[in-house]
Amino acid sequence: MHIETLKTFCDLVETGSFSEAGRLNFVSQSAVSQQLRALERRFDRKLIERRQGRPAVPTEAGRLLYTESKAILEQLRALDQKLRQSAEIMAGTLRVATVYSVGLHALPPFVKQFLRAHPQVNVRVEYVRTDGVYAACLDGTIDLGIVAQPLRRRQIEVIPLRPEVLVVVCSPEHPLARRREVPLARLAGEPFVAFDRGVPTRRVVDRLLKQHGASVQIVTEFDNIETIKRSVEAGLGVSILPENSVKNEVKLRTLVAISPSEGPLTRSVGIIVRKGRERSPTARAFIELLTAGMGG
Known part of the structure; x- marks a missing residue:
């Protein structure tokens, strides 16, 4: 038994017409009759008094089925509304x-x-x-x-x-700290604090350095950007980091950010x-x- 069958039955009781119940549920009049017979077999009760030329009238069992079916359909309607509302609730x-x-x-x-x-x-x-x-x-x-x-x-x-802009980062005491721009080739031979090889940004930085002929001297590697910054602050070497990640240190003057003269480089x-x-x-x-x- 399908919910649609109960809906059709309720429409039949309310309209008293097989053809109208069919129209409301987009099925033929004969399909309404078939659904009614299926319900009567299911409950082993006569549900509708069929009278030629007169409106269909529910029997006592039909009235009971109608009342309970309306309650079920209303519960489903309320549930559907709650589900639709919950889909828009952010919590x-x-x-x-x-x-x-x-x-x-x-x-x-x-x-x-x-x-x-x-x-x-x-x-x-x-x-x-x-x-x-x-x-x-x-x-x-x-x-x-x-x-x-x-x-x-x-x-x-x-x-x-x-994309995030990358900059050359060094300590305020580093010779490069006085420059506003620096070509990446100038980093050749510089002690360099790098990301671990498994970090995607490391691959970006390695590629940029190679493209510009800068063979740096990697002195230490970390997977945490905060550790890299602390190491550069301590003077272990220079690095290439996202500009927005060093804004606080630049403001506090514990690090200096220098733009690559090749133009904006990004990740x-x-x-x-x-x-x-x-x-x-x-x-x-x-x-x-x-x-x-x-x-x-």
């Missing part, structure tokens, strides 16, 4: 995974703005290595990830954000989500906020 926890070099500096203003607009939402940001962001995205433990140099994979959808940044996964209203709203504020 619960939004789970985001990102890497330190992106999330630690670019993300907080947007999280603050989002929470101010949606105080009923809890935003949980987890900082992991890049491969951990992809893994969490694929296994569904996060709603979205934000990474540098996003890779398009078979099960991953990438939503591009604005790509993007949101990653699992393909085919339905996004919650909360996730959709946060993605819209990020693309509006950080969109390319």
Whole structure:
């Protein structure tokens, strides 16, 4: 027995007409008769008095079925309305995974703005290595990830954000600190504090240095951008980092950011989500906020 059959039966009782009940449910008059016979077989009761040329009238059993069916249909209507409303409600926890070099500096203003607009939402940001962001995205433990140099994979959808500008970074005591611009070739032979080889930004920096003939002397490698900055502040060497990640240090004069004379050099940044996964209203709203504020 289908819900549609109960709906047709209720319309038949209310209109007293097989043809009208069929019209209301987009079926033929004979189909209404077939559905009625199926109900009568199902309940082993006569449900409608069929009188030639006169309106169809429910029997006592028919009136009982009509009353209960109307209640069921009303419950389904209310449930449908609640489900539709819940699809637009933003609540619960939004789970985001990102890497330190992106999330630690670019993300907080947007999280603050989002929470101010949606105080009923809890935003949980987890900082992991890049491969951990992809893994969490694929296994569904996060709603979205934000990474540098996003890779398009078979099960991953990438939503591009604005590329981040890269700058040469050194301590205020370094000879380069007095320069406003510096060619990357000038870094040849310089002690260099690098990202670990597994970090996507490392591949970007290595490629840029190679393109401009700068063979640097890597003295230490880290997977955490904060550790890199502390090492450069301590005078261990120079580095190439996203400009927005060193704004505070430049303001405090613990680091100096120098623009490459080759022009703006960038790394790509993007949101990653699992393909085919339905996004919650909360996730959709946060993605819209990020693309509006950080969109390319």
